[in-house]
Amino acid sequence: MYLDMHSHSVSSDDSRATVExxxxxxxxxxxxGHTVDGIVLTEHRKFDFDKDYSALAxxxxxxxxxxxxxxxxxxxxxxxxxTPALTREIDFSDVRMDARAxxxxxxxxxxxxxxxxxxxxxxxxxxxxxxxxxxxxxxIVERLNGGSRQGENERADELCQSHNLLGIGGSDAHLTxxxxxxxxDFEADIRNESNLVDALLGKAFQPVWLEDIVNGxxxx
Amino acid sequence: xxxxxxxDRSLYGVEHKAGPFEITDEIIxxxxxSTGETGPAFLSxxxxxxxxxxxxxxxxxxxxxxxxxxxxxxxKVKFGRTQMHAGQRVEPKAPVYAGDRLTASSHLKDxxxxxxRSGTMVFIVWETTFSNQDGQVVAEVQESFAKRE
Numbered sequence: 001m002y003l004d005m006h007s008h009s010v011s012s013d014d015s016r017a018t019v020e021x022x023x024x025x026x027x028x029x030x031x032x033g034h035t036v037d038g039i040v041l042t043e044h045r046k047f048d049f050d051k052d053y054s055a056l057a058x059x060x061x062x063x064x065x066x067x068x069x070x071x072x073x074x075x076x077x078x079x080x081x082x083t084p085a086l087t088r089e090i091d092f093s094d095v096r097m098d099a100r101a102x103x104x105x106x107x108x109x110x111x112x113x114x115x116x117x118x119x120x121x122x123x124x125x126x127x128x129x130x131x132x133x134x135x136x137x138x139x140i141v142e143r144l145n146g147g148s149r150q151g152e153n154e155r156a157d158e159l160c161q162s163h164n165l166l167g168i169g170g171s172d173a174h175l176t177x178x179x180x181x182x183x184x185d186f187e188a189d190i191r192n193e194s195n196l197v198d199a200l201l202g203k204a205f206q207p208v209w210l211e212d213i214v215n216g217x218x219x220x
Numbered sequence: 221x222x223x224x225x226x227x228d229r230s231l232y233g234v235e236h237k238a239g240p241f242e243i244t245d246e247i248i249x250x251x252x253x254s255t256g257e258t259g260p261a262f263l264s265x266x267x268x269x270x271x272x273x274x275x276x277x278x279x280x281x282x283x284x285x286x287x288x289x290x291x292x293x294x295x296k297v298k299f300g301r302t303q304m305h306a307g308q309r310v311e312p313k314a315p316v317y318a319g320d321r322l323t324a325s326s327h328l329k330d331x332x333x334x335x336x337r338s339g340t341m342v343f344i345v346w347e348t349t350f351s352n353q354d355g356q357v358v359a360e361v362q363e364s365f366a367k368r369e
Contacts (some may be wrong), residue, residue: 013332013343013364014336045332045334071333071334071335076335092332093332095333095334095335097338120337121337122337122339123335123336123337198357
């Protein structure tokens, strides 16, 4: 199944898209022949425990999961499977947190944290590794990011190859029409955030571009 | 260690009042001119009545202009050297009519940090509520300022 692993709704300070607009736009993509099964809302520096999108998800037949995108001193990290206990241990608003501590805390609480857009110039994990930092717990990175500038996804690609890392894909949408431009193709059937963490740990997935996914098949 | 922002937290919960702002035809003309607004309801009483209003209305973004006339205190954020305007968003709640007298009430909504391509920034967010002479809320405007390293 195809999930957009990285998106921002109006709950993030820099997005103007509502979740309803996203799921409606996915209907447009489906009419164009693309397969989009769901999205993960990864709001900046927070987790929306209080938000329930199940009615929208059901109405439009789109899986809507919740995660977070946190700022760390080593770039942005996507967190899936967020629990109340994790948010008690980690201050999600701390933009200088140590990404290594975040990754370890996430696993202790049955969640998983991984680098977003690692090839991003200036703030991507690639640059921190080049500066001599090491991140032994990183096994997966966001290999395809829909908001990347020219060369940044290529740098993520090189990182995956040189460090033998797995990759996911996410649109990093902040605008309605950007949703699902990049996704992750999972072998597993995912119904909730816990399934998503299990699927990531299961390592049976690959990043894909929307344009390559027509009628559920990869065109590449 | 978490980044501890230093600023005047005593400003939370304090309302800063401004106004009244007289909504004259001239102000509406100028607002229309600045945005190229040509909707009949914004141009005349007749056009507005045909659209179902009791009289000429101001464009919804008028309060985005008025909010710049609200005097806000210095939040005294100890971060960076450069401050810039970082954006506005307006939520219209009710029509603003020519002849209305609006008042504004502003409060500090949030101060937070974020990181991105251009480094760490601190955002200062003010929220201003505009009400008419009857006490009806007509718009809520959120305005942000950013400080850079």
